[in-house]
Amino acid sequence: MAQDNDNHTESQLPQVLVLRQPGCWTMLESNYSHKFNFLKAWDSPLPQDQFLAGHAGSVQALLSSSIGPPITANILGMLPSLKVIVTTSAGLDHVDLPKCRERGVVVASAPKVHTHDVADLAVGLFLDVMRKISAGDRYVRDRLWASRGEFSLVSKIGGKRVGIVGLGNIGLEVAKKLEAFGCSILYNSRKEKPFVPYRFYSNICELALNSDALIICCTLTAETHHLINNKVLLALGRDGIIVNVGRGAIIDEKEMVQCLVKGEIGGAGLDVFENEPQVPKELFPLDNVVLSPHNGPCTPEYFMDLCELVAGNLAAFFSNRPLLSPALDN
């Protein structure tokens, strides 16, 4: 009798399809399994297509994340009852938004949860490249301080012009934090922002020409794909550094690697790459490059806030209330 009750209770919980475990899965499952019936595609022995065909016919809600799989028109086609996609990322480049619009599927993203963590990492990478923190740590651990003497001098951070590419939530936080270090802030964005005290450059090459460092904080779209190309990098120049906490494909990675190897730009701090977790091995011998394994949003506090938001969006949908964080493109 108890078992019947359990099954009855479980089937009353709203169904949420999850194709692959998002980064916050453990926390999400342990805290919210009593509220939602998570349909775990990866748990099934069946290949994804068969699983969807057999089990996802009545699914209204899909939980997705940027670590995939991408929600393509093909997948959408196998979910005839789908009404909402809740994604754990701020970025929506992994969702076929036009198809969603066509189908009337609303999308909720997680735009502000990781703002501080990603901004902190952008500043951390900037400071690391500028002051050679990781390189200095290696110098000590390789026992070179005693044998070779003083570590090389770098250039002062105060007074540096920092060009922020994408002045959204993250870009604004990075700007605010770097101002405290005496940096002057410039930016490029889709549109000029009316109430910010920073100088706007509509042309990304102009921004690079006038910056000592570029910090990439924008989302990946068709327009921003390979936005940072050879021209922009050369405009940034031999002493210029680039930090990327957006998406790898915003920078033409092959070109950037060549510029770094040839000394055409001064250094880089990278949290994202075009083909993660592959990192171009030409970067490994370079002391002026700091590499980070897509750690932008990677603290327990972030995961807790994220789970709350995801669950909140799902609960809102199932009780016919407005989504907490609808994506702007809805």
Added chain:
Amino acid sequence: MESIGVLMPIPMSSYLEQELEKRFNLLKLWTVPHKTQFIKDHSASIRAIVGNASAGADGELIAALPKLEIISSFSVGIDKVDLKTCKEKGIRVTNTPDVLTDDVADLAIGLTLAVLRRLCESERYVRSGQWKKGDYKLTTKFTGKTVGIIGLGRIGKAVAKRAEAFSCPIAYFSRTEKPDSKFKYYPTVVELAANCDVLVVACPLTEETRHIINRQVINALGPKGVLINIGRGPHVDEAELVSALVEGRLGGAGLDVYENEPEVPEVLFALENVVLLPHVGSGTVETRNAMADLVVGNLEAHFLKKPLLTPVA
């Protein structure tokens, strides 16, 4: 002034050497094989010493130089200068405040982020190919953490300004409470340590502040706390620090200075919650040049009988 002997014990800046050689008779002690004899031979002409954080002027050296009038330090910390003897003998002392404040404060925050977000360790993770096997583990958020500062002088205030931009509540310990400060004051270092997440050492090194970070303070800071030392190595009881880190009683440390530079306790090399830098606090070209200009400016002012630029009180 070309006949005025200026003694420099160790190399510290080629720009500084150049500028001093243009104006004075610069005596580079590190280039001579018999240092004691050299000092004896030149004692009649040496009227100034240029020291730094590593090598200053102790009682013995001062005693060997009867014509010594001024010690101009290429640093803001002057713990390596025997101030008591200088005062007794009327020897003037200058340092290089203000010009390096920003660089040192920048580094304090850089070290904090590097430790909390495991920047150096996750770099190693990528370079060793481990990222291909799995994601790096969770790290610790910096925004919003409470930052405790020991010494709310120029550097301490600059650290506070930067930390505030990360929405960090600021607390401090100082010899006396600062009435015009908006930050929370704790009358003891232990209480400060118990009430903050990141503890930054930013006070001068004196007899009172030697080993100000001791076992009690370290235990109060605790297994989630992080110590950032941008002051002087002897501020911290290094043996206690090492054992606390190894045993997990302290959450992490970002160190730019050590008790016996350039020696760094090698047992720390295996720890992933520690970032170790080779005393680079003021290590930027612009700042070192500005420091050199101050050293030269102070010496010129002294010998031209003009007011010193940055005398130590």
